[in-house]
Amino acid sequence: MKLNATTAQNSFKYGWLLSRIWPYIKPYMFRIILGFMIAIPLGLLDGVTAFALKPYMDFVIGGKNFEFAILGHNFVITSIQMSFILPVGVVLFAAFQGVLRYLNGYLSSWTSAHITNDVKFDLFERLIHMHPQFFDENSSGIIISRYMNDPGTASTGIVDNIRNITTSFFGALGLIAVMIYSSWQLAIIGVVVLCAAFIPVALIRKRIKSASNRNMVIGGNITTNINETYNGNKVMAAYGLQDRQNKYFREQVWESYNVGMSLYKRSGWMSPIMYLIASFGIATVLGFGTYLINSGQMTAGSFASFVTSLLLLYKPVKSLGNTLTGIQNIFVAMGRVFELFDLEPEIKDAPNARVLTGLNDSIKFENVNFEYIPDHPVLKNLNLNVTKNETLAIVGNSGGGKSTLVNLLPRFYDIKSGSIKFDGVDIREYTIDSLRKNISMVFQDNFLYSGTIRENIMMGNPDATEEELDQAIISAHLQDMIKEVPNGLDTMLGERGLTLSGGQRQRVAIARAMLRNAPIVILDEATSALDNESEAIVQKAMDNLMQNRTVFIIAHRLSTIKNADRIAVINEGELVELGTHDELMAIPEGEYKTLYEMQFKKQEVHTYA
Secondary structure, eight states: OGGGGGOTTTTTTHHHHHHHHHHGGGGGGHHHOOOOOOHHHHHHHHHHHHHHHHHHIIIIIITTTTEETTTTTTEEOOOOHHHHHHHHHHHHHHHHHHHHHHHHHHHHHHHHHHHHHHHHHHHHHHHHHHHHHHHHHHHHHHHHHIIHHHHHIIIIIIHHHHHHHHHHHHHHHHHHHHHHHHHHHHHHHHHHHHHHGGGGGGSSSSHHHHHHHHHHHHHHHHHHHHHHHHTTHHHHHTTOOOHHHHHHHHHHHHHHHHHHHHHHHHHTTTHHHHHHHHHHHHHHHHHHHHHHHHSSSSSSHHHHHHHHHHHHHHHHHHHHHHHHHHHHHOOOHHHHHHHHTTTOOOSOOOOOBBBBOOOOOOEEEEEEEEEEETTEHHHHEEEEEEEOEEEEEESSSSSSHHHHHHHHHTSOOOSSSEEEEETEEEEEGHHHHHHHEEEEOOOSSSSOOOOEEEHHHTOOOOOOOOHHHHHHHTTTHHHHHHHHHGOOOOOOOOGGTTTOOOOHHHHHHHHHHHHHHEEEEESTTTTTTTTTHHHHHHHHHHHHHHHTTTEEEEOOHHHHHHHEEEEEEETTTTEEEEEEEHHHHHHOHHHHHHHIIIHHHHHHHHHOO
16 A cells, blocks of 8 residues: 555544544543543633623722621621732632643643554554565655654544643633623623634535645655655765755645645635624624613623623634644544554465474475566566575576565565465465564665664574574674674664674674574675675675575675575576576576676686686
């Protein structure tokens, strides 16, 4: 699946989306409910200031005493006393509301972070089990955006926005209660205005979805560009590609800008429309309120309290509008997240798959056909039998299918037809984990992870003993290098191990393969990028790795080919010749002989000069 072709087609199935996110929310329900319980009084307290205006206007400004009875006892609060009590009360309420706001924010942040982390953990676990073709088809930027950014948007936002909705909703309820207490007639007008203000929100759902999806793709492309600029910095400098990368970056940023502005042009009218609706409501309230005051049906204090409540009400209404818009954006991201959860690796264990415990007899390729792109075959009806502990060199023209052939053994890709059998059993009947544990691979450009040299070698077998580690280091001819680096085995490597030379990286990779101690070894042009001096020492390390193992070598250097038991020549996806070096050289105008004379004759002259 190409991730930049996302549709987030379930973005409007709110019940379905919530049912999918529920398993991640459920473990934290106590804290979420506690946060919502705090959000209720937090919202209701918004009406305290508006409510305080009525007694302030009627008794303090009006110079009247406030008289009331409790349990048969009469009490009187003078206007002077009231002028001190009300402001102090407002401040105390504000302080209390501040404490509630802090607690609510903390609980929300805690639960949001945990839910986001849980979603990311599960998504990343699925990502690392995707097959290599998935990574071939999707750029690093799109993968980062989909697997890291979308879960944060979806899971963090859902808790925060539901909290905001709760606070705003109960804030609106508190203010409406004050309005009804002040004047039920004017309250009807206020509620009608409130309902009308939400109409624009429902009109922009699909525009938000479209813009969100496009911005996700653009954001992924920008990340890819930055990754390529970083990883390809030497090529960029060598070929003067700075202007090219800068041009791409500018185009992508402006494209993101245009998407944002396009959305704003279509949805930016929402806020002005809400203001216009509110202004009609306020104008109506002012006119009708004046009539109620003049007719003696309402006091000036009640009117001031009502107008303040109405003005304060617009804040939670506007907040609710923006929050609902944000929630739609969250549901789009959530739809994209669950698209990822629903992706199934094309390469996975068969039902009742068996465990591979070693190679006893042979590896057979029977009528193997493979293609990366439909109707563009890379391997064509290939048959090959490799016996246990045999070393097979694979040569041929560039793009002929050599690397593809060895990549099929650990099931990085699955064949289109035919079969590959270990000891007569199709490799698709073995568990992927056990299959790959029986294969050690050394590539042309071995990837070393950020971490220490020890950690990178131990990846071959995390359970290896210190003695086994030492033996792997000696076999890979790494001991001198380890003595030279500052902290020995515990020396930290830079990203991709670029602080080491090419030969040193290869020997670390060989030590890693040594430690794995697998019966099958694949060497994919492991020395082709090295100079002669580095190649010589890496070749010694490879010779140690190849002992008593079944070895597949994609050959580049003459010495590697001549030491092989047999040589397979693959051109245009077909096995055209197979035999020893001498047998293939004896074929007049043979493919191997031609290749040897063209590519390796000069090397032989140089080697034996």
